[in-house]
Amino acid sequence: MRMEDFSALIAPDALFLALGAALLLLPGLVAMGAMCVALLTAASLRKSSRVFADKLAKQITEFGVLVLGAWLLIVSARWGLWIGEIWPVSEIQQAFYHLFFDIPGQTALVATLLSLLFVRTWRRKKRSSTGHFVLGGAACLAWMTALMLFIQGGLFLVQAETPPARMDISSTMMFLSVPTVWLVWAQALFLGMALAGGLGLLYLVIRRSREDYGRDYYGWAARACALRALSSGIVQVFWAGALYLSLSINQAWADLAIQEVSQWIRAALAALPGSPAFPAMLAYLAISLTAWLSLLPLVRSQNPMRLKGLMLVHVLFMFIAVVLLIMVVSELF
Incomplete structure (x- = not known):
């Protein structure tokens, strides 16, 4: 990496813009990911470790709702600062904020209500049941739909001359192709599931003093969260690489599909460094x-709750x- 490339990477304008976007977007992704992680935990581990899996699903669901509430406060506060002309935003950001009051935001509201019902069912009945999986599946589906609508709306706003x-x-459905x-x-x-698994480790540390389910449970739960964060983190990096590849090669997907593997690999190797x-x-x-490597001791440890420093490093x-x-x-883009 050349020195000018490094200087551009840490330029204050680009860095602060990315930090602001991360603080606004991450809580929403974590809330969505927590619902998916809770459902997968209760469903995939139902036979082998049902009692522990149900407890972890309950805690992760509550964690997701707490993060969701914090996210709504952040979004509302930022919107209030914009409306009050205290902290202005760009035209594209203004148009994107309108999505919260449009179909994507309405879908997210439905997902939020389903998530709250999902939490209440865990509090009333701590063992997993058909109702849990129905509500959890509906909440995850609503969140995934809201995510797609926000992506479609955001891309349409970026490309439209007059939003x-x-x-x-x-108009936005054309993006599905x-x-x-x-x-x-x-x-x-x-990425949302990876973040939910990683931050869920810290949530387990906080909740241990209030919900003492025993050393065996918290050791199992920490390893389960670390493994979920590791597996989802690896998968999301592969998707990020595919996205980077698709946007860096200036060829249509149809043209790439008819080429031989060696041809588009050569095109990729030539185009990627120039991006x-x-x-x-x-x-x-x-x-x-580095984040993956920090999870390996947690996955292998018999008492991972002692490795709080590694949890913080990973996050x-x-x-x-x-x-x-x-x-x-x-x-x-």
């Missing part, structure tokens, strides 16, 4: 690798990785 006052579903949209959606989905997002992408991959590196990823996406 419309209301979101037009027929664009593979890049699905890459963004898949990467954001697995303006290449320095940020390299840094993102390096930081993501810190994941936050830095997300900031770098936002810088990559902003350069590519």
